[in-house]
Amino acid sequence: MIIAGYSSGGWLAHDLAAHLERTGVPVTALLLLDSYLPEEEMEQTETRSEFMREQIRRRDLMGMALNRPDRTVTTSGQIAAMGGYSRIFSGWRPGPLKAPILHLLASEVVAGLPTSSEDHPFPAELAHRVRRLPGDHFTILSQHADLISANLHDWLTEVHPI
Template identity: 35%
Template sequence: MAASRLRPSFRTAAELENPPKLVRLSKGNTGPQLICFPSLVAISGPREYARFAASFRGRRDVTVLPEPGFVKGEYLPANIDAIVEMQAEAVLRCSGDKPFALVGRSSGGWIAHAVAQRLEQRGIATAAVVLLDTYLPRGEALPWIQTTLTGKMFEREKMFGAVDEARLTAMGAYMRLFMDWHPTPIAAPVLSVEATESFPTSAEGGSAASAPESSAWGPAHAAVNVPGDHFTMMEDHAALAAEAVQQWLTDRN
């Protein structure tokens, strides 16, 4: 977090000369399309959604909007407003005039929810927000989650690529910015897709980390459990996670 303060930053989307490019992972004709945000950890990126998106091929468009700063030379956001406004503009460019749902995996759910709230302020409705095992930044379980995530993250370096100083400081920057963030309830329906295999119990013997605090996400909130843990639900069990999202979206239409 301290080192991230030494990197160049941007305060408006206009200051980003080369913002991250969107990555289209699936095409289909059913709405709403899914616009996804990766997690904010050092191994984050569009590949997190590869197996998840494969289940939507021929059914829905699935696009990933990476966050800036994880590649050497990219600027980091100076504050939450900077990243939320940048991604809100990216969502509008990506969606065109078609309905869209915003999806966030893990800490990427913070971006998805904040962007939906920003768009609602501008009078633009989001069809739905899907949170894939997203925990609140200040949740009681977060210290134990972070410990587990760090170990699992480095286990996956071969899969997602080496963790270098750019990725580590980017993770530090986003964790620093969202440290005290709390979601403002939104009108859009929210689905929490939660892994059934919770994080381990704490060393003090406390209970395992549980589902996100549902009341924080908004009045129209639903939850569904899928097999796997925080990582494997989007790896070995990604098809089941995708089917849960597909079924929920279909039932709402």
């Protein structure tokens, strides 16, 4: 079983992998896509505000470009989910896994978002491999999915040769 998590979904993916390993379910690999550690409480307010402003700006631009007014407003559900993840995982730190971990990071910074390798990194000793890919936190999945796929394929072939 391969488990993947994007952004704060990496926290959930890592915890799921740890839980499965504890219960005897083998995990083949964990893929983290531009995931970073939760911020300390003191840092959250300003960073989250800046990030939300950027999210709203991007959503508004996309909605206007697609002529879809329904896509120009960040929903209260999205804001509540982001706040919920931050509260649930406040102070959380990942532990070691038996499964190898591939951490693919965006090379470009988004306003209001910590840079994975500098501000709030997953501990380097936990990852089998860390790679930087072109794009930012948002475009890494949309514009660079082919690179994610190629990196994952090459890495899986290396750590689990047939």
